[in-house]
Amino acid sequence: MTTILDPTDERKPVVRAVSPRPDSLTGRIALLDIAKPRGNVLLDRLEELLRERHPGLQIARYSKPTFTKPAPVELRERIRNDCDLVVEALAD
Numbered sequence: 001m002t003t004i005l006d007p008t009d010e011r012k013p014v015v016r017a018v019s020p021r022p023d024s025l026t027g028r029i030a031l032l033d034i035a036k037p038r039g040n041v042l043l044d045r046l047e048e049l050l051r052e053r054h055p056g057l058q059i060a061r062y063s064k065p066t067f068t069k070p071a072p073v074e075l076r077e078r079i080r081n082d083c084d085l086v087v088e089a090l091a092d
Contacts, residue, residue, distance in 0.1 A: 025050070027084035028058040035067045039089035046087065 029050065031043045047059055062079055064071045071079075079086055 022085060025054045025057055025085070028060060028082060030079045030083035030086040031059060031061050032071070032079065032086055032088045033061070033063040034071075034088060034090065035064050036090060042089045043087075046089075 031047060033039045033043055043061065047061070050057055050059060060079075060083060062075060064075065
Protein backbone atom coordinates (compact mmCIF):
# COMPACT_ATOMS: atom_id res chain seq x y z
CA MET A 1 0.00 0.00 0.00
CA THR A 2 1.38 3.42 -0.95
CA THR A 3 0.49 6.74 0.69
CA ILE A 4 -0.22 9.50 -1.81
CA LEU A 5 -0.53 13.01 -0.49
CA ASP A 6 -3.45 14.76 -2.13
CA PRO A 7 -2.65 18.47 -2.50
CA THR A 8 -6.30 19.40 -1.95
CA ASP A 9 -6.03 18.63 1.77
CA GLU A 10 -2.63 17.78 3.26
CA ARG A 11 -4.13 17.17 6.69
CA LYS A 12 -5.79 13.97 5.50
CA PRO A 13 -3.39 11.79 3.47
CA VAL A 14 -5.17 9.41 1.12
CA VAL A 15 -4.03 5.80 1.09
CA ARG A 16 -4.36 4.24 -2.35
CA ALA A 17 -2.94 1.19 -4.03
CA VAL A 18 -0.58 1.93 -6.90
CA SER A 19 -2.02 0.70 -10.19
CA PRO A 20 -0.30 -2.42 -11.49
CA ARG A 21 2.22 -1.70 -14.23
CA PRO A 22 2.04 -3.74 -17.43
CA ASP A 23 4.83 -6.25 -18.10
CA SER A 24 5.25 -4.85 -21.59
CA LEU A 25 3.97 -1.97 -23.67
CA THR A 26 1.47 -3.27 -26.18
CA GLY A 27 -1.85 -2.14 -27.53
CA ARG A 28 -2.91 1.49 -27.61
CA ILE A 29 -1.46 4.15 -25.29
CA ALA A 30 -3.24 7.44 -24.58
CA LEU A 31 -1.11 10.53 -24.02
CA LEU A 32 -3.28 13.07 -22.22
CA ASP A 33 -2.30 16.73 -22.22
CA ILE A 34 -4.08 18.41 -19.29
CA ALA A 35 -3.48 21.90 -20.78
CA LYS A 36 -0.71 22.99 -18.38
CA PRO A 37 2.04 25.04 -20.03
CA ARG A 38 4.70 22.88 -21.74
CA GLY A 39 2.81 19.64 -21.12
CA ASN A 40 2.70 19.17 -24.89
CA VAL A 41 6.51 19.44 -24.99
CA LEU A 42 6.79 16.58 -22.50
CA LEU A 43 4.29 14.47 -24.43
CA ASP A 44 5.97 15.20 -27.77
CA ARG A 45 9.26 13.87 -26.43
CA LEU A 46 7.61 10.90 -24.73
CA GLU A 47 5.81 10.00 -27.96
CA GLU A 48 9.09 10.22 -29.87
CA LEU A 49 10.81 7.88 -27.41
CA LEU A 50 7.92 5.43 -27.35
CA ARG A 51 7.85 5.23 -31.15
CA GLU A 52 11.63 4.62 -31.25
CA ARG A 53 11.63 1.94 -28.56
CA HIS A 54 8.28 0.26 -29.30
CA PRO A 55 7.69 0.51 -33.07
CA GLY A 56 4.39 -1.43 -33.10
CA LEU A 57 2.81 0.57 -30.30
CA GLN A 58 -0.29 2.58 -31.14
CA ILE A 59 -0.29 6.05 -29.61
CA ALA A 60 -3.31 8.36 -29.37
CA ARG A 61 -3.15 11.98 -28.23
CA TYR A 62 -5.89 13.63 -26.19
CA SER A 63 -6.24 17.06 -24.58
CA LYS A 64 -8.32 18.44 -21.76
CA PRO A 65 -9.92 21.83 -22.42
CA THR A 66 -8.44 23.27 -19.19
CA PHE A 67 -6.25 22.10 -16.32
CA THR A 68 -8.51 23.79 -13.77
CA LYS A 69 -11.25 21.17 -14.02
CA PRO A 70 -11.39 17.38 -14.32
CA ALA A 71 -11.48 15.93 -17.81
CA PRO A 72 -15.00 15.89 -19.23
CA VAL A 73 -16.82 12.58 -18.78
CA GLU A 74 -16.99 12.09 -22.56
CA LEU A 75 -13.21 12.42 -22.88
CA ARG A 76 -12.56 10.00 -20.02
CA GLU A 77 -14.95 7.46 -21.51
CA ARG A 78 -13.39 7.79 -24.97
CA ILE A 79 -9.91 7.19 -23.54
CA ARG A 80 -11.15 4.25 -21.46
CA ASN A 81 -12.89 2.66 -24.45
CA ASP A 82 -10.10 3.29 -26.99
CA CYS A 83 -6.90 2.74 -25.00
CA ASP A 84 -5.19 0.21 -22.76
CA LEU A 85 -2.97 2.62 -20.83
CA VAL A 86 -2.89 6.39 -20.24
CA VAL A 87 -0.04 8.77 -19.47
CA GLU A 88 -1.05 12.20 -18.19
CA ALA A 89 1.34 15.14 -18.63
CA LEU A 90 1.82 17.54 -15.76
CA ALA A 91 4.31 20.28 -16.57
CA ASP A 92 4.96 23.99 -16.13
